[in-house]
Amino acid sequence: MSIEQTKVSIVIPVYRAENTLERCLASVFAQTHSNLEVILIDDGSPDRSPEICDSYAQKDERIRVIHQSNTGVGAARNAGMSVMSGAYLFFLDADDYIVPETITVLVNRAEKTGADITIGNLRESGGRGLVRESPPYSRESILSEQQAIAQVRYELFYNPGYGVTAWNKLYRAGFLEEHGIAFENRRLLCEDRVFNTRCFIHRPRIELVNRYTYVYCIDASTITRSKIDNPVEKSLSAVEAMKDALDANQSADENEDLFTWFVFGQINQCARNFAIHSERPFKDIKAFLQQYRENDLVRRCLEEIGSGKHMEGISRTSWKRYARGLSRLLSRGAYTKASMILWLRFKVIEHR
Template identity: 60%
Template sequence: MKQEAATISIIIPLYNAERTIERCLGSVTRQTYSNLEIILVDDGSTDRSPDICDRYAEKDTRIRVAHQPNAGVGAARNAGMSVMHGDYLFFLDADDYIFPETIATLYAEARSTESDITIGNARVSTGNDRFSEVPSFSYQSVTAEKQAIPQVRYELFYDPGYGVPVWNKLYRSGFLKRYAITFERLPTLSEDRLFNTQCFIRHPVIQLVNRYTYVYCTEASTIMRSKIQAPIEKSLRVVKSMQDSFESIQGLSEFEDLLAWLVFGLINQVARNFTIHHDHAFKEIRDFLVAYKQNETVSRCLRAMASGKYLEGIARPSWVRYARDLSRMLNRGAYTAAASLLFLRFKIEARRRRIE
């Protein structure tokens, strides 16, 4: 007896994405795997995005559209999850697109390996037909035992290419429902990291597919390129949420390294955003560092990073040096030097991207 094809739910949150949503939807409707439930969540757009979504829904019965007041990408994804019926779930940003075989490839791997999370390779589009590749993952499958290896933990919980984003992952719906995993209700930073950490600390079966299945477009991003408002409040909310999650599962000791990486990662996320969007970025970065360091959990994590703890076994020598040096500056209270390092790092990064 032939096995019935599973329904795959694709959730696409969007806000003022009129320039990219048709490219995104075109890539979805052309999938070779056709048993799809396509859920568009318009998060209070003020451009033509809502009309475009409604027009596509009239032409394709697989498409459902929800309109809501602006509440942030996490709330939009939660809205999609609350009405989905699929056996598997795939998140897609409205700025990005997927290849015709993406869903078929990920689903075939998920079914054959009985994985809870299946991850493909990604390409990064920086505009003008220029692409780069996300670095390959060290392992094809990740068991609970492998999740204790420092390099695997780094790639799953910190590396922006694989562990952090929710895009390019096929989640088994039953796994998410079993642990009631959703996005933070309040707008915050690192929504993707928090969501995936909730997944990974439950030791899911993870399978990697060595094929390109996603194109992440940095040149048109409407989700990631907005100014961060209330960065201290949001950063500390993330730290507390993560700490509470760890303590509710098995106690903090098993996950202290992940909390330290999160604390360090938020510094970089905020500094990068300030460098892009703020006229007085250096001062904003320094003020953030001074206030952020006053938090007891942040201070404890940075002391551990400065000592080299949680950095051993990670095969990224330049990142290890950078993380240790910046943490040492902050541990000594050298906020001006730390702000200078961050400001220059992200100024150079932004200039390099413009040249490319």
Template identity: 40%
Template sequence: MQPTVSIIVPVYNAEKTLERCVDSILNQTYQDFELLLVDDGSPDGSGALCDAYARQDSRVRVFHQENAGVSAARNLALDHAAGEYLQFLDSDDWITPDATSSLVRAAREHQCDLVIADFYRVCGDRVSRKGDIDDPVVLTQEEYAAHMMENPADFYYGVLWNKLYRRDIVEAHHLRMDPEISWCEDFMFNLEYIRQARRFYALQVPIYYYVKTEGSLASQSLNIGKTVRMKLMVFEYYHQFFKTVLDEEEYEKSRLKVYRFLVDAAGDGGVPPTILPGATRLGTERFQVSPALLEGDSLLHDAFRQRKLLDRLLETVALKHDLSLSEVRLLLYLRQIDFPADRRTLADFAGLSRGTFAVLSQRLISKDLLKLEEVRSPDRDEGKRVRVVFPPEAAAVLAELDRSLADYRQAAFSGFTPEERRQYLSLSRRLQDNLQKTL
């Protein structure tokens, strides 16, 4: 059966980082993929590690080649890929658990040819978020090119690994990496692809951890003459790309921005400072789960696992809409309340203290995502009750919450037969009845 996504990872001397990379792929919430590992003649144990993964998981396919470079390795994988979409990783990086599902969902919902996403830059134990396009709408080729022109040398546009490509476009135009280029080869492939694509979508959710290491031209044994010729060739291609994408009048208006690429190119190629702008400690940017707790066997461990899975899905909603996880979680709980209730009851249902509930609900009200309308009651003993109301501005967030719940159910029932699912739901209803009677 054809996989939906072909995930491609070139591997060279990655023995120390490959497990982290591959494990992040195999542990995706989205499971309909094939993983193509291309060992580029690694002299260390990378090749054997790739083979071990292939023996353990039928989705992993391994190819070995004599050392020919990252472009040749990617091309070999492209020749064998079978997925509807293409996703790329570098072997010293890793992805978030919802990376593939987020990319595929965006591609299908918006019927677009290219999805581009935010990412994390990692330097030592520090991490910072990186993105550029803030418009949550489908972009035309010209609109996407205009965004790219504003930051011509930005990794966000130039690299492969924060994007999802349609394989039919790649194959119809036989797009491949140029093995003769070892600088901006990703960008050259992207420019060719963009020329053939028509619909673009930017996902404002970081899905990738890019480990910033020394890898400049100086470390690749290139002489100065070859480096200059290569840069000029890439610039000329970039120049011709915009002449093709933009009409003559628009091109003349933007010529200075196009030329800026020659000055700015490779501006992101150096090793960043110890403290990245806006950096946090690695591990605090997204919630972490203790493996020991996940393996526990008790009623409380079950509740913990359920809560953490839901938090992982809600976290994506929070990142996308610039909300805290606590705010999104409260919205989800309040979405379930369809009757007037006092604030103490609402706080209790959400598992919050009254003070915390007051702070979070006020934040949501100030962001036009929530209203708590007071309901007059003839019975003074009932106290003040409110009705939960969601303004029109909350529609997008609420739709994402519904989707998260659907993803939760899909993950929880993965591998269940229809009969097993019916039996589970029947037993669960009996269990809930017992708990309700006891309470």
């Protein structure tokens, strides 16, 4: 089979996307790679999104629409994965769009190298027309033997465009099938990182392509910019899901660093959300920290970072100081100081 004949399934969860969905779909139909299966999952959207999905399905036989009650993005992606028939899988959010060569570029690299996951580079487009590009990758491949290197592991999961998100990646369907990899059906924070960890523990061959293949659009209506409901519950559910993923593969010890930084990352995720959405961000951040730290796993991870453990893969001295200092404050229950640091940090970031 030629590369042009290789079938790619594009899974797009749709919820409250009536203002962006047509732009997203236009970018899909502009692809230079034509053998596509487009699966739209209407996740109980209350706006015009379901009608838009059905309208496009009538125009193009490559489109399949699934209508379901609102269950969250992870369950919606699972629904798409359960019916896909492509050799490769690509996730696209309905808020975003891809450039015309995206699928061609990623499939070409995957087919030439036998990659399990192929990752392009990323552009961020802001509501005021601002565009930010993620830095070029410093390597072309991440082989299985390199994945034990601390710096590679940290880059893979905490640098933009790598393992943080499920979108902007071409997954080999056979790899996901072989290892039974799927999303959590329950709602939790950082579900993409949990999914990618489930991939990572099976040591996939990863290819990195220094071409901008995905445009991530940031505006007030996007999922990532919406207020997080029940942040403590969702954060602890994510911690539990990550631990279960590592335990199931008997790899908790060798991936202790990834788990620890994942736990710490939930703090930054929620603090940033409060800084954007809350009417009383300082108080909400403090309340979250107090409840989150009550968990034994969280407490242990904070103590490890505070003591300087798991720092080998981090090159930025400023980040090491920040993470270690914040963890020390939380370990001794200094919630007021920790909350002030987080509030000021994300207040500055949001006003850049």
